[in-house]
Amino acid sequence: MTEQALEFFTEPLPKYRFLVVLGPAAAHLPPEQAALLPLTAQGAFQQVTGLGAQLEVTAYPEGGVNDRLRQFPVRHAWNRIVLHRGVARGPGLWAWYRAGLGNPLGARRSGAVLLMDAAGVPGAVWAFRGGLASKWTGPDLHGERSEVALEQLEIAHEGLVAVEQAVPELG
Template identity: 35%
Template sequence: MPDQPFAVSSLFQLSIGDQSIGSFTSCEGLGCVMEVEERAEGGVNEHVWHLPTRLRYSNVVLSRPLGRQTALVWAWLRRQVHEPVRMPGQLVVLGPDRKALVTWLLDGVLPVRWSGPGLDAEQSQPARETLEIAHNGFLEVTV
């Protein structure tokens, strides 16, 4: 048996600075890539040296059913248009028991894209919204 619960049915809570943006039901793109520079050394023919240069962080895409929390996203987007400020963000994964499993503290969060639902009365799916954010990296990851 594992000593930690697995995220079977998760929620993802996002806050920017001290402002909650709400809970999301889907999260994609949380990750990073180490960029490397290849260098060949004269006389060493069996390998090439891989030298780390920087970490590049991918954008995070969050989605959820449309609801009252949509106003929180819209208020944040409006503030960014009038006075863009990159603030730290916190992304918390909640397990089925609604307790925190993992928390990422993100540096310099900025909204990149918001998309609303395509509304169709003949669909039985809930209307969903999607928020894409960029960030400068992970300040801290806690379990």
Template identity: 30%
Template sequence: MVRADPYRQFRFRVEIDGITQAGFSECTFGDTTTDVAEYREGDEPPRFRKLSGLTKYGNITLKWGITDSLDLYSWRQQVIDTGAESARRNMSIVLIDEAGADKARWNIERAWPSKYDPVDFNAKGNEVAIETLEIVHEGFKRAS
């Protein structure tokens, strides 16, 4: 019998249409929830039916050590300059196993950056300079 251990969370890749960016240190993936609407016909007993309402998707947060690449910053600037509609992109988050093989993939639809947090500077520190991008989207599906 082969033992199936869970995959570790520290090996992942983020793919964004048209953007090549390496070295993400963190990817926080928001959850998905569906609102519950309570409903009752006028002639039914005093109990409610639970109907599904609007489905919502949490934001994705990416953190990376600053480099010479301006691709992610430029994507955010595009939203500021022309609005989100022309800046929407599909993206994927891919979990990688110890051998480097892709093991799980989530495909994200119509994403765009809603918030950019530039690096904080501290002359007393020696940490890597980290930038943060918050991304909104219209849904995701696990493909594998």
């Protein structure tokens, strides 16, 4: 096994090197939102939470089997992705949220969260599709603290995909 391949399998990725990319979804992007795309600070996020999913399962007691319950899948649900960042001048995330309020289908965007390795190369990528800005939260303001004002945007989406990364040659 080469040294590069060995490092690929043994080095865990740091959680502080990540990038968020938000792109337009072709069918549901209102013109006023399309004009705001260059203003969105892509990648300028302090924290991303909610990368996950769960499978709803129903327990079924099978007749004559008293030592266990059968488990059957019902439906799959995706967690909401929450982006946290310092409040920046300009419309940014608020504009995306507001654009969805006036459109009956919402203002959908797809995007991805890229986790980088020490060299700045994407080590893991999660892409989501059909994202709606479902909740915007402004900063908590406090006159006695010298902290950065943070805003949050919650994204409800229609699916998360772990994008496969190239594995170095073994051998």
